[in-house]
Each structure stands twice: as structure tokens, then as C-alpha cells.
Amino acid sequence: MKKILIPTDFSPAAYNAAKYAVHIAQKLKAGIKFCNAIKVPADYVMAGQVAWPLEDYGTLKNDAEAELDYLTKTLSKEQEAAGGEGSFYPKIEHASDAGEVVTYVKELVAADKANLVIMGMSGAGDFNRLLFGSNSREMISKADFPILLIPAHATFKGIKKIAFATDLSEDDLEVLQSLAGMARLFNAEILITHVNAEIEDVAAQQHRVDSFLRDVTCKINYPRIYYRGVQNNQVNEGLAWLAEHGQVDMLAMVHRQQPFLTRLLKGSHTQHLAKAVDVPLLVFPEGYKGVLA
Known part of the structure; x- marks a missing residue:
């Protein structure tokens, strides 16, 4: 089965991209996997070495998994409520781990053989910073897979x-x-x-x-x-x-x-x-x- 990977930071823009992605997945008859890269606190990064207390990682990991589980259940309920007879319901999974966003996404794309990555944009005012700065610029530069970027206020109305x-x-x-x-x-x-x-x-x-x-x-x-x-x-x-x-x-x-x-x-x-x-x-x-x- 085809698969769509959706990185999320649990922001409103990321949630909007997730909702949009469900509609794309229904048409492509693809499964969905949400992922969250747990950021290493800067205070623990010294001289290129990471010294991160395990209890801190465990707390952040549990928090991320709880957020992902809530996101998965919420979108599953929404698509079931909106679907009609014979509708395709994408299988929704999730994963989280410590690391840089781009590296983690690339690893998951390779492991899951994902066909498409869908990400949220923070809106026109932040488009430059998100897409052409930080993670998304690096993602576009290093990706060997298609990336669909969704504006914060985009609503799926079909693709004509x-x-x-x-x-x-x-x-x-x-x-x-x-x-x-x-x-x-x-x-x-x-x-x-x-x-x-x-x-x-x-x-x-x-x-x-x-x-x-x-x-x-x-x-x-x-x-x-x-x-x-x-x-x-x-x-x-x-x-x-x-x-x-x-x-x-x-x-x-x-x-x-x-x-x-x-x-x-x-x-x-x-x-x-x-x-x-x-x-x-x-x-x-x-x-x-x-x-x-």
C-alpha cells in the first residue's frame, strides 16, 4: 500500500496539513503515518556530543506519543463521521524519536517506502522563514521524494x-x-x-x-x-x-x-x-x- 508521511510539531498549521493529508490519502488510497522528531534541548548539546538525561527523554517521548495518539484518534473519528458508504479510510499510524527533523523524516521515508511527505506552512507571513529557512529548506534541498506544503489556512475543496x-x-x-x-x-x-x-x-x-x-x-x-x-x-x-x-x-x-x-x-x-x-x-x-x- 502507498504511504504518506506527515511530520508534525502539533501546531495549528501542522494540524491543518494533517486534515488536508487525509483527503489526499483517501484519493490515493494510501496509508498515513504521523511523525514527530523530539528536539534535543540545547543546554545538553556540548562540543558536538549529546548528554541527555534518560528521564527527560522518557518524559518528552511519552508526551509526543500522547499527542500523536490524540491526533490519530481525532482524525480517525472525523473521517468516519464524514465518510459515506464505500468510503476509503486510510490506516493511520504514528512514530516519534529523538533527532533532527530532516534526518528523521528521511529515515522514515526510506524505511516505510513513503510516496509523499506532507507538511504544514505557518501562513504567508511566515512562509519565508519556514519554507526557505530552517527545516523545510533543508528538507527540500536534501529530499529525494516529493513534498507537499500546505498553507495554514488552506481548506481541501477538491483538486480541479x-x-x-x-x-x-x-x-x-x-x-x-x-x-x-x-x-x-x-x-x-x-x-x-x-x-x-x-x-x-x-x-x-x-x-x-x-x-x-x-x-x-x-x-x-x-x-x-x-x-x-x-x-x-x-x-x-x-x-x-x-x-x-x-x-x-x-x-x-x-x-x-x-x-x-x-x-x-x-x-x-x-x-x-x-x-x-x-x-x-x-x-x-x-x-x-x-x-x-
């Missing part, structure tokens, strides 16, 4: 249109194949979009677009795929326009060190993107060839 932002790289076709498998379960449109800067050789740019779309037609067996170019000198502003006017339910993109997503990680671009992305953001690692659905 997914925008896939691409730089027209041939490698993106494999990712698009995986995305199409997920879109098929929701009967969702995939809107391929490429943000174009002002260019002198319009014919050459159009040739790149036409070549990519021909490959899509030949290699991706999904009929509900469309293309829309966005004219803007800045990728972040182009995506902001798309988020505001494109009526999309999810934005998907590939993380690569250069030159696409990295441009979004620099300088003031993050602030603009933070304001733009009020829909769930699905980030694939470069060269991803796995199966989401």
Missing part, C-alpha cells in the same frame, strides 16, 4: 486544476508523468506553465515550447493537459500572477539547484513568492521517477 511550473527541461517529463498519475485520480487539469522573460529570439523560444509540448503529447498518457505561457522578467512575479489569476488548486514544480527554484530562494524573491502562494505547493526532486498514485 494543478499548475506545473517548468523551465521546459526534458527531465521534467518524468515528473509530469508522476503528476499525471495523481491528477487522474482527481480528474484534474494540469496547466503547464513557463514564465518567459522578454527575449529577442521569439522564434527560438517558441520552438522550445513546441518541442516540449510535442514530447508531452507523445510520452504522457493523460488528455487533460494544457499549456499557458506567462510573460514576466521575474519567475516569482510570474507565478504570483498565475496564483492570483489562474484559479489553480495546487502549484507543482521541480527543485533543482540551478537555475529554476534557486532563483526563488534568493533575496527579495522569497517575500514576493510568500505572498503569492496561498495554494498547496508540491515540490519534486530533480529527476524524480517515482509513483505518487
Whole structure:
């Protein structure tokens, strides 16, 4: 069975992501595993060595397990109350252990063969700090699995249109194949979009677009795929326009060190993107060839 891993710190944003994840799991017919990385108190970290009283760890471990158990039972009751005849109820598990969030999540993904990681975002004002600072930036940089980031106030209302932002790289076709498998379960449109800067050789740019779309037609067996170019000198502003006017339910993109997503990680671009992305953001690692659905 497919599995979705959901890191949680028990915050409202994490709980909202957990509720959203249940709907995704129902469509994917996937199991769910919540996890919590127990943070080592800074006072006990000295010279790279951890000296942590066992009784402190035991207390924190018990507290984490109690929170996870409550979360599991709460969401199980909610989905049973909302479900109708023939509804799929994801099996919900949980785990906790001491360690860094990114390391622990990667270990669980490998051990459980998880197809997807879903995490919460604290909201537009904190998007830059959470996604492009601390744990989530490191998670995106080091992950070899897809990550779906859920805004704090996002409510699941179905997925009718997914925008896939691409730089027209041939490698993106494999990712698009995986995305199409997920879109098929929701009967969702995939809107391929490429943000174009002002260019002198319009014919050459159009040739790149036409070549990519021909490959899509030949290699991706999904009929509900469309293309829309966005004219803007800045990728972040182009995506902001798309988020505001494109009526999309999810934005998907590939993380690569250069030159696409990295441009979004620099300088003031993050602030603009933070304001733009009020829909769930699905980030694939470069060269991803796995199966989401």
C-alpha cells in the first residue's frame, strides 16, 4: 500500500496539513503515518556530543506519543463521521524519536517506502522563514521524494486544476508523468506553465515550447493537459500572477539547484513568492521517477 508521511510539531498549521493529508490519502488510497522528531534541548548539546538525561527523554517521548495518539484518534473519528458508504479510510499510524527533523523524516521515508511527505506552512507571513529557512529548506534541498506544503489556512475543496511550473527541461517529463498519475485520480487539469522573460529570439523560444509540448503529447498518457505561457522578467512575479489569476488548486514544480527554484530562494524573491502562494505547493526532486498514485 502507498504511504504518506506527515511530520508534525502539533501546531495549528501542522494540524491543518494533517486534515488536508487525509483527503489526499483517501484519493490515493494510501496509508498515513504521523511523525514527530523530539528536539534535543540545547543546554545538553556540548562540543558536538549529546548528554541527555534518560528521564527527560522518557518524559518528552511519552508526551509526543500522547499527542500523536490524540491526533490519530481525532482524525480517525472525523473521517468516519464524514465518510459515506464505500468510503476509503486510510490506516493511520504514528512514530516519534529523538533527532533532527530532516534526518528523521528521511529515515522514515526510506524505511516505510513513503510516496509523499506532507507538511504544514505557518501562513504567508511566515512562509519565508519556514519554507526557505530552517527545516523545510533543508528538507527540500536534501529530499529525494516529493513534498507537499500546505498553507495554514488552506481548506481541501477538491483538486480541479494543478499548475506545473517548468523551465521546459526534458527531465521534467518524468515528473509530469508522476503528476499525471495523481491528477487522474482527481480528474484534474494540469496547466503547464513557463514564465518567459522578454527575449529577442521569439522564434527560438517558441520552438522550445513546441518541442516540449510535442514530447508531452507523445510520452504522457493523460488528455487533460494544457499549456499557458506567462510573460514576466521575474519567475516569482510570474507565478504570483498565475496564483492570483489562474484559479489553480495546487502549484507543482521541480527543485533543482540551478537555475529554476534557486532563483526563488534568493533575496527579495522569497517575500514576493510568500505572498503569492496561498495554494498547496508540491515540490519534486530533480529527476524524480517515482509513483505518487
